[in-house]
Amino acid sequence: MTDRRDIRLTINGRVHAACAAPRMTLVDFIRDELGLTGTHIGCEHGVCGACSVIFDGKPIRSCLMFAVQADGHAITTVEGLEGADGTLSPLQDSFWEAHAMQCGYCTPGMLIAAHALLAENLDPTEDDIREAISGNLCRCTGYQQIVEAVVHAARRRKGG
């Protein structure tokens, strides 16, 4: 761990210059070095999706990547979904309205997956939504209210 590399990356719109050991995973870097603990660790082998972040516009598993590989790239975490003044995004607000969670542990990853879907699909069907979140495991909800929340968010956006 003595060998550390300088990296620069943009997180939630802010440029961070930092130092990371080559073997440090991106999720550990985000959580432990930057203190952004909204991104969670569930399996560390890329299946559960709890560590999902937006990486250059696409959702990825931050447990499957090293921090040094993110050098020069742009990342959005759950903390970056709300407005600068703390206003909830329509998607976040829909998750609250639909009670699309219980323990909240998978929620940041679910929000990231749904956020990525809505960024490229203006009018997702329920099947599209299930497909988009199918790489994110939730043990509490049975997904019902999560699907409803994303439907709600898409409808809100269409309506206004």
Next chain:
Amino acid sequence: MDGHAPHGSNYRYVARKRRTKEDKRFITGRGRYVADVSVPGMKHVAVIASPHAAARIAAIRTAKALAVPGVVAVVTGADIVAATNPMQHGLDIPGVRWYALAVDRARYAGEWVAAVVADSRYVAEDAAELIEVDYEPLPFVIDPEAAFQPGSPPVHPDHKSNVLFQRRFVYGDVDGDFRRADHTLSFRVRWGRSSTVPIETFGVLARWDEGRDVLDVWASIQMPKFHDQLAGCLRLGGNNVRVHYDVDVGGSYGTKRGIAHSVLVGFLARKLRTPVRFIEDRLEYMAGGGAHGPDRIFDMEVAFNRDGRVLSHRMRALDDVGCYPGRSPLQLGKPIGAIVGPYKIGSCAYEAISVTTNKTSQVAVRGFGQAPTNVAIETAMDRVAGFLGIDRLEVRRRNFIAKGEFPYLIPSGTTYDSGDYPTVLDKTVALSRWPELLAKRDALRAEGRLAGIGIATCLEPSGGNSAFEPLFNPLNDTTTWMESCQIKIDLGGTITAIIATSTSGQGHETLVATVIGEELERDPDTIRVVHSDSLGAFPSNSPVGSRMAIMLGGAASGAARQIRASLTRIAAHNFNVPEDRLEYESGAITNRNNTAQKLAWDDLVRIAHRKYHLMPPGSEPGLQATYCWEVPTGGKMPTPDGRVQMYPCFSFEAHVPLVAIDPASGKVDILAYFVGHDCGTVISPDIVRGITCGGIAHGIGAALYEKFEYDANGQLLAGTFADYLMPSAHEVPAIAVTEHCTPSPHTPMGQKGSGEAGYLGAPAAIASAVNDALAPLGLAITTLPMRLKDIEALLAAKSGPKP
């Protein structure tokens, strides 16, 4: 508790859609889970695990690990056994000693043998790889039926056999009923080793506060009496341990009981005088953490008449609790309180057998043993229907306890509080558009597919008496199972409630705020709910046994009613009128006979806090209340023949799924899912619906996918999410729920429990549907999970070798 509020829809806040109090922090990434808690100087733990199912530990060499820069310490079982007391079991089994690390002998593959403490988890794992252990492999036993046999390799040589508990309970004239019955049938049901497997693993952080002699503990915990047991194991007074309950728990469903991890970390924090954290990785959780669920073989005999009425059953349940049982054998005890399901079965015999094997330990899992038992009971109803050629719905209707028969005493000594099973089933059937559902199934069959409709009508015992403790352990005479809530109103008039437990997604803050808001007619959004720590807390038994709507909700009602009584006394004193002349409205109190006499909420609060000259003489100043109450129907010991009031309240659920099976691959698709649910008064509709749907998803997993499979060498084959398959949004269909309300007479608002909803019926319903699909081929399957490969093998055996 007396003074029941009226049932029904007269509530302001209860039973109405409201946003939860917890969700905002979760959607903004501001939850605070144990891995998010960081204290200065914190060190990190990695463990090494036994590769053998059983082995003598001849030597452990740690010098190389200790030489790694950044390593603070390496500890083994010898250090643990010298400084800690063994952890508790639910049974009286002194020969089974359980410590945080293996002592001299490893008893399952995955058992933790040594722990490294270092500056980072990365360094700790580097060093762990350098620890050298000399193992001498020993004989082991993996199969529970083999473990039951005398002479099987002993898991715990100081215990007389691998049988930890065996008792046969006979309730009523079972042999007579079997003689008198027109027919009998028998079958075996196998419930596979699965668990709740939260997305967050278990984690714990401990810091020894030298100046105060207090061990601060932050843990992802859901466990009754955790801090008492932790203090005892660490040889500390209870008031030397402060468990912080304001840690968000990332899912538990019964299983977050890392007492071994906590003893280890607490021991290390004191010994090293530095904060120490251990967050399990996924493999540590799956293989070592002791969080597996029931693993059970049911042998059932059923006696019934030609009209479909079931007279009696004999159930033998052999459960494999793995290595260190803890409370898990008691999961054979809870189902005694609902051993005949929702049916008028007049007698039954139940033999409960708990065996230990060289596997990861079993722990409490959602339903505490009731979900597997419900599969056995529901399979019996389907088998009776099939044998007699009577419709499966009709058989259930003929056996249901009728609405007018409550309170209803079942043969095992438990009285069901209330219910309306026929109506809930009728509503579910109506929701499913039954004739269309049948037509859809039959159309699929006509296309050459295998299709089936499942039916399960199951009970959710709720409220959590501990009556299985004295029933299974003669040395344990616990009959108290209380819960507390404190409320204080500050000078500004805002309300704060204090609860004594952590939460793992059940929405206790919303529950308590809603109940208090209802009782005091104040907006729940303005009520703050605080999770105490164990030093500030009043007694709690944590959220187990679907008990918090009942017990925490009841405690919140009780405390709020005390506040309301205090306000009323103040107003009566100031108006100089009897209390029965007063009208309470949204926190203000008016003299009904003279409406000019009115004190607003703020006025009353100021009198309580600042104007003792306006207080009734002898009053306690301020405005605060504490309510601790015993579980309704609690406080009774079992009879010598094993009859007992197990739980107070009984929720009910009827499930109707439609499945189709691909005849080529054996893949099961769930095409539709309908459920009717009755948990009395629903306090928070979104929460109850979410838990019900989540429980169904979990039940789908237990029925079709999830298994902690071991090979013949005792190696766990499902240590990752690639091998242990949990349902994704593809496997869980849209679920339609209809709620029905049969209030409980035991609770302030008529509420019953719902924390285990869905899970208690879904496995039985899916099993029923799969068997309905296979029935036209003359096939049946009663082993859960019914995995793709299992069904494929069944179909292949039927059709013969493929050309």
